[in-house]
Amino acid sequence: MSIHPIVKMGHPTLRKVASPVTPSDLDHPEMHTLIADMVETLHDAGGIGLAAPQIDRPIQLAIIEVPGGPSRYGDIEPIPLTVFFNPVLTVLDPAEAGYWEGCLSVPGLRGFVHRPQHVLVDYMDITGKPAALELKGFLATVVQHEFDHLAGKLYVDHIRDMTQLVFEDEWLAHQPKQ
Ligand code: NI
Secondary structure (H helix, E strand, O other), rough: OOOOOOOOOOOOOHHOOOOOOHHHHHHHHHHHHHHHHHHHHHHHHOOOOOOHHHHHHEEEEEEEEEOOEEEEEEEOEEEEEEEEEEEEEEEEEEEEEEEEOOOOOOOOOOOOOEEEEEEEEEOOOOOOOOEEEEEOOHHHHHHHHHHHHHHOOOHHHOOOOOHHEEHHHHHHHHOOOO
Protein backbone atom coordinates (compact mmCIF):
# COMPACT_ATOMS: atom_id res chain seq x y z
CA MET A 1 0.00 0.00 0.00
CA SER A 2 1.07 3.54 -0.50
CA ILE A 3 -0.08 7.06 0.13
CA HIS A 4 -0.78 8.98 -3.08
CA PRO A 5 -0.37 12.73 -3.58
CA ILE A 6 -3.76 14.50 -3.53
CA VAL A 7 -4.14 16.81 -6.52
CA LYS A 8 -5.42 20.33 -5.94
CA MET A 9 -7.90 22.66 -7.61
CA GLY A 10 -6.31 23.60 -10.92
CA HIS A 11 -5.33 20.01 -11.78
CA PRO A 12 -7.30 19.11 -14.93
CA THR A 13 -8.37 15.65 -13.66
CA LEU A 14 -10.54 17.36 -11.01
CA ARG A 15 -12.60 18.89 -13.83
CA LYS A 16 -13.15 15.71 -15.85
CA VAL A 17 -16.23 13.49 -15.77
CA ALA A 18 -14.92 10.20 -14.39
CA SER A 19 -15.36 6.91 -16.30
CA PRO A 20 -17.72 4.20 -14.99
CA VAL A 21 -16.29 1.04 -13.43
CA THR A 22 -17.57 -2.38 -14.58
CA PRO A 23 -18.05 -5.38 -12.25
CA SER A 24 -15.25 -7.17 -14.17
CA ASP A 25 -12.85 -4.33 -13.27
CA LEU A 26 -13.16 -5.61 -9.69
CA ASP A 27 -11.52 -8.90 -10.76
CA HIS A 28 -8.23 -7.08 -11.20
CA PRO A 29 -5.97 -6.93 -8.15
CA GLU A 30 -4.91 -3.41 -9.21
CA MET A 31 -8.40 -2.17 -8.32
CA HIS A 32 -8.12 -3.52 -4.78
CA THR A 33 -4.64 -2.06 -4.42
CA LEU A 34 -6.04 1.28 -5.55
CA ILE A 35 -8.84 1.09 -2.94
CA ALA A 36 -6.36 0.16 -0.18
CA ASP A 37 -4.14 3.07 -1.26
CA MET A 38 -7.13 5.44 -1.18
CA VAL A 39 -8.00 4.32 2.36
CA GLU A 40 -4.41 4.86 3.46
CA THR A 41 -4.31 8.25 1.71
CA LEU A 42 -7.63 9.31 3.32
CA HIS A 43 -6.46 8.30 6.78
CA ASP A 44 -3.12 10.05 6.30
CA ALA A 45 -4.91 13.25 5.25
CA GLY A 46 -7.44 13.02 8.08
CA GLY A 47 -10.47 13.41 5.81
CA ILE A 48 -13.93 11.81 5.70
CA GLY A 49 -14.06 11.15 1.96
CA LEU A 50 -11.81 10.73 -1.04
CA ALA A 51 -12.70 10.33 -4.70
CA ALA A 52 -10.36 8.63 -7.18
CA PRO A 53 -9.96 11.79 -9.33
CA GLN A 54 -8.38 13.44 -6.27
CA ILE A 55 -5.42 11.09 -6.70
CA ASP A 56 -5.47 11.65 -10.48
CA ARG A 57 -7.48 8.52 -11.36
CA PRO A 58 -10.56 9.65 -13.32
CA ILE A 59 -12.83 6.69 -12.52
CA GLN A 60 -16.18 6.53 -10.71
CA LEU A 61 -14.84 5.43 -7.35
CA ALA A 62 -15.14 7.19 -3.99
CA ILE A 63 -14.64 6.12 -0.40
CA ILE A 64 -16.39 7.66 2.61
CA GLU A 65 -15.78 7.10 6.31
CA VAL A 66 -17.57 9.33 8.81
CA PRO A 67 -16.72 8.58 12.44
CA GLY A 68 -20.01 9.99 13.79
CA GLY A 69 -20.71 11.32 17.26
CA PRO A 70 -20.78 14.92 18.43
CA SER A 71 -19.15 17.41 16.06
CA ARG A 72 -19.49 21.00 14.99
CA TYR A 73 -22.15 19.72 12.57
CA GLY A 74 -24.24 18.40 15.48
CA ASP A 75 -24.50 14.81 16.66
CA ILE A 76 -23.99 12.87 13.42
CA GLU A 77 -24.61 9.26 12.48
CA PRO A 78 -21.49 7.34 11.42
CA ILE A 79 -20.86 5.93 7.95
CA PRO A 80 -18.47 2.97 8.31
CA LEU A 81 -15.78 2.83 5.63
CA THR A 82 -17.77 2.36 2.41
CA VAL A 83 -16.58 2.00 -1.19
CA PHE A 84 -18.88 3.47 -3.86
CA PHE A 85 -18.61 2.73 -7.57
CA ASN A 86 -20.77 4.54 -10.16
CA PRO A 87 -22.95 6.32 -7.58
CA VAL A 88 -26.21 7.88 -8.76
CA LEU A 89 -27.88 10.41 -6.47
CA THR A 90 -31.64 10.93 -6.28
CA VAL A 91 -32.93 13.87 -4.25
CA LEU A 92 -35.84 12.63 -2.11
CA ASP A 93 -36.59 16.04 -0.59
CA PRO A 94 -35.29 19.27 -2.14
CA ALA A 95 -35.27 21.17 1.18
CA GLU A 96 -31.73 22.48 1.64
CA ALA A 97 -29.38 23.26 4.51
CA GLY A 98 -25.94 24.83 4.39
CA TYR A 99 -22.63 23.67 5.85
CA TRP A 100 -19.11 25.04 5.85
CA GLU A 101 -17.47 22.53 3.51
CA GLY A 102 -13.80 21.81 3.09
CA CYS A 103 -11.97 19.62 0.59
CA LEU A 104 -8.59 17.87 0.54
CA SER A 105 -8.18 19.23 -3.02
CA VAL A 106 -8.86 22.80 -1.86
CA PRO A 107 -6.57 22.88 1.19
CA GLY A 108 -6.84 25.68 3.71
CA LEU A 109 -10.24 26.98 2.57
CA ARG A 110 -13.85 26.60 3.68
CA GLY A 111 -17.00 27.58 1.84
CA PHE A 112 -20.67 27.70 2.84
CA VAL A 113 -22.70 25.46 0.51
CA HIS A 114 -26.44 24.74 0.45
CA ARG A 115 -27.52 21.25 -0.61
CA PRO A 116 -30.64 19.04 -0.37
CA GLN A 117 -30.72 17.12 2.92
CA HIS A 118 -32.45 13.87 1.99
CA VAL A 119 -30.99 11.75 -0.80
CA LEU A 120 -30.86 8.19 -2.08
CA VAL A 121 -27.58 6.80 -3.41
CA ASP A 122 -27.65 3.84 -5.80
CA TYR A 123 -24.19 2.41 -6.41
CA MET A 124 -22.15 -0.70 -7.09
CA ASP A 125 -20.50 -2.06 -3.96
CA ILE A 126 -17.02 -3.53 -3.54
CA THR A 127 -18.32 -6.98 -4.52
CA GLY A 128 -19.77 -5.64 -7.80
CA LYS A 129 -23.38 -5.86 -6.60
CA PRO A 130 -25.99 -3.09 -6.70
CA ALA A 131 -26.52 -1.36 -3.36
CA ALA A 132 -28.45 1.63 -2.06
CA LEU A 133 -28.16 4.01 0.86
CA GLU A 134 -30.64 6.64 2.05
CA LEU A 135 -29.05 9.57 3.86
CA LYS A 136 -30.27 12.69 5.64
CA GLY A 137 -28.73 15.88 6.97
CA PHE A 138 -24.96 16.34 7.07
CA LEU A 139 -24.38 12.87 5.58
CA ALA A 140 -26.49 13.84 2.56
CA THR A 141 -24.14 16.81 2.11
CA VAL A 142 -21.07 14.54 2.46
CA VAL A 143 -22.12 12.18 -0.34
CA GLN A 144 -23.08 15.05 -2.65
CA HIS A 145 -19.67 16.65 -2.09
CA GLU A 146 -17.81 13.38 -2.77
CA PHE A 147 -19.83 12.38 -5.82
CA ASP A 148 -19.45 15.87 -7.31
CA HIS A 149 -15.76 14.93 -7.69
CA LEU A 150 -16.83 12.16 -10.12
CA ALA A 151 -18.65 14.73 -12.24
CA GLY A 152 -15.73 17.17 -12.43
CA LYS A 153 -17.27 19.52 -9.87
CA LEU A 154 -15.92 21.08 -6.66
CA TYR A 155 -17.80 22.55 -3.70
CA VAL A 156 -16.63 26.03 -4.63
CA ASP A 157 -18.88 25.80 -7.73
CA HIS A 158 -21.92 25.84 -5.42
CA ILE A 159 -21.01 28.83 -3.24
CA ARG A 160 -23.75 31.44 -3.73
CA ASP A 161 -22.18 34.23 -1.70
CA MET A 162 -18.44 34.57 -2.29
CA THR A 163 -18.05 36.36 1.06
CA GLN A 164 -18.57 32.84 2.41
CA LEU A 165 -15.38 31.46 0.87
CA VAL A 166 -12.79 31.85 3.61
CA PHE A 167 -9.45 30.63 4.87
CA GLU A 168 -9.95 27.90 7.45
CA ASP A 169 -7.62 29.40 10.06
CA GLU A 170 -9.45 32.74 9.97
CA TRP A 171 -12.81 30.94 10.04
CA LEU A 172 -11.79 28.91 13.08
CA ALA A 173 -10.55 32.05 14.82
CA HIS A 174 -13.63 34.17 14.09
CA GLN A 175 -16.69 31.94 13.78
CA PRO A 176 -19.36 32.69 16.39
CA LYS A 177 -19.24 30.39 19.43
CA GLN A 178 -22.08 27.86 19.44
NI1 NI B 1 -13.62 17.15 -1.82
